[in-house]
Amino acid sequence: MEREKYNEKVHLWGRIWCGCAIIMLLLFPTVSSIYYDAWPEGQAVLTGLLGVAPIFWTVGVIEVFTFAPMLGSGGSYLAFVTGNLTNLKVPCAINAMEVADTKAGSEESEVISTIAIAVSSLVTTLIIIMGIVLLSWLRPILESEILEPAFANILPALFGALAVLFISKNWKVAMAPLIFMLILFLSFPSLTEAVGVLVPVGALVAISASRILYLKGHV
């Protein structure tokens, strides 16, 4: 099968599954409102939404534009339903593409990314189910003060290793966005709250710098 034919199919499946996922997601609040005869006050929902929607609707749309080229179509349709993108699905896909040694943007990397995201989603779902079943036993361990620093540092522990994996191969492309982000976060530490919005900014800096390097024949 040609790549384009397969792509068409992926988009068809993806749109159907995502469309159904939206309905499924709305099912929980709808059915519980009906079952308990407890429709919320519109104003409470609106005020609640005002606290989160302006930021997260923006981030959500930006993330589709940023992550879609990395994850490929199948991976994106799945990852945007199963969530936890930056801390789990995207690094997992990057890792899988390294393991399989596929080229970024190729069809091989697209299918490998989809497989990685699907496996990661299944494992996450199963671990959460196990966590809930074993909650009374797990809770004191997971909430213990001893383990607290380990979970508090999960992102540095992830991105340190990921940086080696990626920067060692593409250090010329990495320099400009790295320096830019270092200066930015050192100047405005409160931006940690908005790291999701800064991912596409970093991508734009990286694309601009690597375009110049590419045109000059340095990469």
Add this chain to the structure above:
Amino acid sequence: MQSFDPNSSFLFLMAGIVVFFVICQSVFFLRKAWLRARELGIDKNILMRVVKSSTAFTVAPAIAIILGVITLSNFLGLPLPWLRMSVVGSLTYELPAATSTAQALGIPISQRIFDPAAFTAIAWVMTLGILSGILACTLFLKNIQGRIQKIQQKDKRWGEIFTTSIFMGMISAFLGMIFADITKGIEGWIPVFVMIISALLMIVCGIFVKVFKIKWMEDYALPISMLGAMAMAIPITNLLG
């Protein structure tokens, strides 16, 4: 009106149905991608390595997600956090969404919720406040991917660099974030030290793979480095925190 318990079996059933749907979607895409990978001539062994590596990598972040479920369950019971953390959301979204609605309703988030209308208000906000990603994916992904493919087909080498640059943008943003608190004193350096240890462990794994030819380690280098650095975060924090 039914009496309300945020841990009722009805809510567990509802959450379970949605989680089951997500499992079905994952299995569907896994099967389709697997078959396509075989069509493209990718060796079964490589695919199995991808599965094992992805599984190992997922364990630590997934356990962190359980922590998120626990955090939210004190207020919302288990079914809703279970559902929200198994689909779209993450704690960085779900907690502000719950807090924002609770504030609007004037209820504390430190106590278990027993008002069904407050519960459904929070469930609605959690659901609606982050739908944009899936909506945009459903509506625009085909168009976005079409354009990306055009860039890639026009100039293959630049297409590769373009995608790599986006990866780099993400990694840079998170690496930069790790340095955000270093001006606040030695405590602010803890994430930096954890990151350095993780990077060093990754390099050590690389040496084992390339110099000592321990090939299996290649697939587990990322989870090993991550878990090792998380473990080292404990003594580092005790020392500097």
